Amino acid sequence: MSETGKKAVVLLSGGLDSATALAIAREQGYACHALSFDYGQRHAAELNAARRVAESLGVAEHKILPLSLDAIGGSALTDEAIAVPEEGGEGIPVTYVPARNTVFLSLALGWAEVLGARDLFVGVNAVDYSGYPDCRPEFIAAFEALANLATRAGVQGERFRIHAPLIEMTKAEIIQAGQNLGVDYGLTVSCYQADSEGRACGRCDSCRFRAQGFAAVGVPDPTRYRDD
Numbered sequence: 001m002s003e004t005g006k007k008a009v010v011l012l013s014g015g016l017d018s019a020t021a022l023a024i025a026r027e028q029g030y031a032c033h034a035l036s037f038d039y040g041q042r043h044a045a046e047l048n049a050a051r052r053v054a055e056s057l058g059v060a061e062h063k064i065l066p067l068s069l070d071a072i073g074g075s076a077l078t079d080e081a082i083a084v085p086e087e088g089g090e091g092i093p094v095t096y097v098p099a100r101n102t103v104f105l106s107l108a109l110g111w112a113e114v115l116g117a118r119d120l121f122v123g124v125n126a127v128d129y130s131g132y133p134d135c136r137p138e139f140i141a142a143f144e145a146l147a148n149l150a151t152r153a154g155v156q157g158e159r160f161r162i163h164a165p166l167i168e169m170t171k172a173e174i175i176q177a178g179q180n181l182g183v184d185y186g187l188t189v190s191c192y193q194a195d196s197e198g199r200a201c202g203r204c205d206s207c208r209f210r211a212q213g214f215a216a217v218g219v220p221d222p223t224r225y226r227d228d
Helices: 016-027 045-056 100-115 137-150 171-180 205-217
Strands: 007-011 031-038 061-066 119-121 161-163
Touching (some): 007 016, 007 100, 016 045, 016 119, 031 045, 031 100, 045 061, 100 137, 137 161, 171 205
Parallel strands (some): 007 031, 007 119, 031 061
């Protein structure tokens, strides 16, 4: 149950991490307003997953905003000419989408101000931390500072808080936390190149990290995989 007037905007991709972040926000008593983006991602099946997760966890409202980041490209997730890697590498991976979390959080911030919400939740975590610059604690802290400088609510003393509850957690810890909160991970899609039915490839980084997390916890992996 949420407390009267206690609202949060939660970024919801439809994947394992964002579903867990949503469950944590709900457990903390927030009326959750989930925000997803149709940004031209090749793994568009995640939007159907986001709808399922939002319904399952009982959000107050769920918006899916169109956002054509594929018009910019520069990522294996938005440009069909760039292959999704199926082996780990060093440095920032080609699955990094330029400025994605900055853009997503900015739009979430705008909606939060309209709603009168002062809390935003994002499911960045320690696994992403090593590769993606916009998943680091420094980024979250910097965006929170920006939020309080760039908004009417912020300059009037109504401070925004950016919550990244998973940022220091491993995939196994995230899965365990979500299980404790009743998250049905069978509803989620994490694969970078899932097919139209939401079936995972089982080979990309996201699939491997997810499978390793379930194995570490010692519970069955509910992911649906393609036959190939």
